[in-house]
Amino acid sequence: MISVQDALAHLFALCTPLDNETVPLRAASGRVLAETAMARMVQPPFDASAMDGYAVRDADTTEGAGFEVIGESAAGHGFSGTVSQGSAVRIFTGAPLPAGADRVIIQEDVTREGNRITLTCTPSDNRNIRPAGNDFGPTDGLSAPRRLSPQDVALLAAMNHAEVSVGRRPVVAIISTGDELVLPGETPRPSQIIASNAFGLAAMVEQAGGIARMLPIAPDDMTLLRATFEMAMEADVIVSIGGASVGDHDLVGKVVEELGMERAFYKVAMRPGKPLMAGRLGDTVMLGLPGNPVSAMITAKLFMVPVIGALQGLPPQPAPRQKAVLLQPVSDNGPREHYMRAILTAEGVQPFARQDSSLLSILSNANALLVRPPHDPAREVGETVDVISL
Ligand code: AMP
Numbered sequence: 001m002i003s004v005q006d007a008l009a010h011l012f013a014l015c016t017p018l019d020n021e022t023v024p025l026r027a028a029s030g031r032v033l034a035e036t037a038m039a040r041m042v043q044p045p046f047d048a049s050a051m052d053g054y055a056v057r058d059a060d061t062t063e064g065a066g067f068e069v070i071g072e073s074a075a076g077h078g079f080s081g082t083v084s085q086g087s088a089v090r091i092f093t094g095a096p097l098p099a100g101a102d103r104v105i106i107q108e109d110v111t112r113e114g115n116r117i118t119l120t121c122t123p124s125d126n127r128n129i130r131p132a133g134n135d136f137g138p139t140d141g142l143s144a145p146r147r148l149s150p151q152d153v154a155l156l157a158a159m160n161h162a163e164v165s166v167g168r169r170p171v172v173a174i175i176s177t178g179d180e181l182v183l184p185g186e187t188p189r190p191s192q193i194i195a196s197n198a199f200g201l202a203a204m205v206e207q208a209g210g211i212a213r214m215l216p217i218a219p220d221d222m223t224l225l226r227a228t229f230e231m232a233m234e235a236d237v238i239v240s241i242g243g244a245s246v247g248d249h250d251l252v253g254k255v256v257e258e259l260g261m262e263r264a265f266y267k268v269a270m271r272p273g274k275p276l277m278a279g280r281l282g283d284t285v286m287l288g289l290p291g292n293p294v295s296a297m298i299t300a301k302l303f304m305v306p307v308i309g310a311l312q313g314l315p316p317q318p319a320p321r322q323k324a325v326l327l328q329p330v331s332d333n334g335p336r337e338h339y340m341r342a343i344l345t346a347e348g349v350q351p352f353a354r355q356d357s358s359l360l361s362i363l364s365n366a367n368a369l370l371v372r373p374p375h376d377p378a379r380e381v382g383e384t385v386d387v388i389s390l
């Protein structure tokens with residue numbers, strides 16, 4: 001049995017980032033930027049007005065000064081003349097500052113009669129000008145690798161990128177195993193249950209930027225299970241669910257061994273999720289998750305999601321942790337790292353009383369995992385602990 005940290009390191013060692021591809025900007029959100037994108041624009045491209053008002057020479061702006069309005073500069077329609085002493089150009093936010101002007105007086109600070117304006121106060125220190133390149137210029141860019149947020153997409157668009165190079169989305173084949181499983185919507189016979197895990201995992205794959213391929217449920221039969229794995233060999237990652245313990249009907253280990261898997265590890269010192277296996281099947285990363293629904297979802301969060309990130313070109317990193325204050329005492333922990341389902345609020349973290357790894361309803365109500373290191377002593381209210389957001 002190895003630690004979560006060592007298991008993750010073994011798993012990352014199996015991951016080679018996939019090829020890059022160029023996608024239109026509209027398809028870039030959530031993808032991992034593969035090549036640093038330098039600005040192709042200076043923004044703003046010219047000195048621009050930050051306010052609606054009048055562009056004038058700063059030297060002319062004494063209280064009570066009068067100006068003749070000689071033209072207008074609006075967004076998209078600059079003024080082609082020059083502002084000279086005693087003249088002003090009506091200007092709007094984002095419009096180019098006319099030549100000769102070096103201040104914008106806001107419209108609230110003047111009175112206007114016909115083509116004449118009068119400054120009614122001493123103007124503030126702020127000249128209300130956005131200098132050219134104030135936001136970004138040719139030496140600025142967005143560095144790779146980076147998971148692109150909507151804000152990043154806006155910035156790339158402003159930098160005049162119509163398309164970007166991103167890591168290919170890993171294809172993740174999901175195999176449910178077990179004679180007892182039927183799909184949601186079917187009517188289960190007395191000893192059957194619904195194959196819920198595959199649906200949760202597929203959603204998680206997609207949230208992590210992968211493409212989920214759900215394979216038909218494989219019964220606990222060597223031949224059929226093997227055939228299902230063979231169907232999945234084209235994928236970048238195979239995630240199997242269940243059949244990974246040592247019971248008579250736990251056939252996943254035997255099948256992947258027959259198929260030639262180089263095993264990286266089997267059994268991780270964690271709770272839930274001990275029977276977890278990983279290895280390489282040809283070019284495919286194989287991850288065998290436990291069948292219990294909560295175990296499957298938590299091990300996927302801790303192992304599958306970082307793998308999908310690494311394959312897209314992100315630096316190999318475990319699920320991010322934060323600190324929180326305990327709102328309830330917890331007893332001492334055993335030899336396995338414990339990921340307790342919990343509620344995290346601004347006040348702190350509160351684990352659920354029921355932690356059985358078959359309880360999906362509790363997992364659905366949880367928004368965080370409280371991490372207990374192996375052999376962690378009992379902890380009191382107010383102590384600081386590690387949590388992982390769900
Ligand atoms: P196993 O590791 O195959 O013994 O599965 C452990 C437990 O998880 C059993 O109660 C299975 O019925 C259940 N289980 C296995 N696969 C799934 C699945 N895809 N969805 C929901 N429950 C499952």
Ligand code: MG
Nearest residue numbers: 177178242243
């Ligand atoms: Mg099973």
